[in-house]
Amino acid sequence: MTNDSKYDAVLRTLDRERQARRSAEKIIEEKSLEIYLVNQELLELNQDLERRIAERTQAIEASKAELEIAKKIAEDATSAKSSFLSNMSHEIRTPLNGIISISELLLDEKLPEKAMGMLGSIKYSADNLLKIINEILDFSKIEAGKISFEAIDFDLHRLLKELIKNLEFSAKAKGIDLIADFDKDLPARINGDPVKLSQILTNLIGNAIKFTLNGYVKLIVKKSDTDLENGKMGLYICVKDSGIGIPKEKLESIFQSFVQSDSSTTRHFGGTGLGLTISKNFVELQGGTIKVESELNKGSRFIIHYPYSSCKKEQDSSESKPYEFIPLPIKVLLVEDNKLNQFVASQFLHKWKSTVDIANNGKEAVYLLSKNKYDVILMDVQMPEMNGLEASRLIRDKNSNVLQHNIPIIALTANAFEKSRKEIADAGMNEFISKPLRPELMHGILKTLTLDRK
Numbered sequence: 001m002t003n004d005s006k007y008d009a010v011l012r013t014l015d016r017e018r019q020a021r022r023s024a025e026k027i028i029e030e031k032s033l034e035i036y037l038v039n040q041e042l043l044e045l046n047q048d049l050e051r052r053i054a055e056r057t058q059a060i061e062a063s064k065a066e067l068e069i070a071k072k073i074a075e076d077a078t079s080a081k082s083s084f085l086s087n088m089s090h091e092i093r094t095p096l097n098g099i100i101s102i103s104e105l106l107l108d109e110k111l112p113e114k115a116m117g118m119l120g121s122i123k124y125s126a127d128n129l130l131k132i133i134n135e136i137l138d139f140s141k142i143e144a145g146k147i148s149f150e151a152i153d154f155d156l157h158r159l160l161k162e163l164i165k166n167l168e169f170s171a172k173a174k175g176i177d178l179i180a181d182f183d184k185d186l187p188a189r190i191n192g193d194p195v196k197l198s199q200i201l202t203n204l205i206g207n208a209i210k211f212t213l214n215g216y217v218k219l220i221v222k223k224s225d226t227d228l229e230n231g232k233m234g235l236y237i238c239v240k241d242s243g244i245g246i247p248k249e250k251l252e253s254i255f256q257s258f259v260q261s262d263s264s265t266t267r268h269f270g271g272t273g274l275g276l277t278i279s280k281n282f283v284e285l286q287g288g289t290i291k292v293e294s295e296l297n298k299g300s301r302f303i304i305h306y307p308y309s310s311c312k313k314e315q316d317s318s319e320s321k322p323y324e325f326i327p328l329p330i331k332v333l334l335v336e337d338n339k340l341n342q343f344v345a346s347q348f349l350h351k352w353k354s355t356v357d358i359a360n361n362g363k364e365a366v367y368l369l370s371k372n373k374y375d376v377i378l379m380d381v382q383m384p385e386m387n388g389l390e391a392s393r394l395i396r397d398k399n400s401n402v403l404q405h406n407i408p409i410i411a412l413t414a415n416a417f418e419k420s421r422k423e424i425a426d427a428g429m430n431e432f433i434s435k436p437l438r439p440e441l442m443h444g445i446l447k448t449l450t451l452d453r454k
């Protein structure tokens, strides 16, 4: 090959390489452009996504805020309803308790048989009405999350026996056998809330009697075989009847408020449909369980696992004896604005041989205390003119003109507006009794603060 042709070959190769490089560069350029465009698209997509996320977040935040507002409105409405119900039930309960107490006092008198019969009916109706009011009050407390449970030692045997005794009458009236089956190993005394336990059992046994036309109602109580979740000891309680039963599809819903298995129930059997809701809440809020088994026209079984604790104190043997109303020859100042309550309390006091002066409010009480001496004061808390707390502070004030600054003062509080123990103690009062007045409690506290101190 000549030099010229060698040179030409090199030039061609170079040219080919140049062309190859150019086309490679073109491809790279095109690809870069493609990548750039894709990148741009991705960027836009990303921005769009971010915008949409921001919009969604904003929408969620807005609906969260709306939900918060709706929740607050619902909570406020529930709380307003609860406080309305609790105030109303309180207003109704006060005169009703008056009617019941006076009926009880009258039933102790020797009245003609016909009057006794009528009085019995008044008492029965008033008791029924009180039961409904109390259920509404309990239900509104549950709804408002304001239910609390006592933890006191009590005699389980006595509670169960009294329960059966109280319900036997209505079972007998329907010709139904009320059978009690209590295990021998049952602890005699336990720690818990006796009032709530009574309420649960009274409703279940009351239901069983109500929904049984013939046959029996049986209460079985024994120590539970299975341990409860929280490691507490448990009672196995079963209320069994041979009654009308509950349709399968209603077994779940009967525990809901105001639900009765049949819409004609109220007409036939009475009741509001709150009993089981309250019982279920009382059992479950204490850590127990409740369930029902039933077959239409054969009968029902309500089974409860009820937690309890062992007693905190050794048994005080005097506790299980029936309470003895010994005479209380003391001088009492009763400070109370409600005429009916004045009447009921003074009837009890007269029965126990006490003498009573009545003041209609704190002001009158302070005046009487500047003239006379007494052994003890029963002082209502809510009163017009001067309430019980103000009056007590004045009595304890060494500069006031009452004759005895250290006289024992017992506060009478109405449950629904119950003043805290602290507020009562801070005003200088020694004890408190919640209304309706229970004679045993009132007598006991009066005795402790007067005769026992002498």
Ligand SMILES: Nc1ncnc2c1ncn2[C@@H]1O[C@H](COP(=O)(O)OP(=O)(O)OP(=O)(O)O)[C@@H](O)[C@H]1O
Residues within 6 Å of the ligand: 135, 203, 207, 208, 209, 211, 241, 243, 244, 245, 246, 254, 259, 260, 261, 262, 265, 270, 271, 272, 273, 274, 275, 276, 277, 300
């Ligand atoms: N032992 C039972 N046998 C048949 N049905 C029952 C029994 N116990 C409850 N039920 C059904 O469950 C419903 C709800 O009972 P719950 O105690 O809540 O209400 P109530 O007894 O009707 O009214 P309240 O207890 O408020 O006076 C009853 O109305 C009844 O239909």
Ligand SMILES: [Mg+2]
Residues within 6 Å of the ligand: 203, 206, 207, 271, 274, 275, 276
């Ligand atoms: Mg009931």
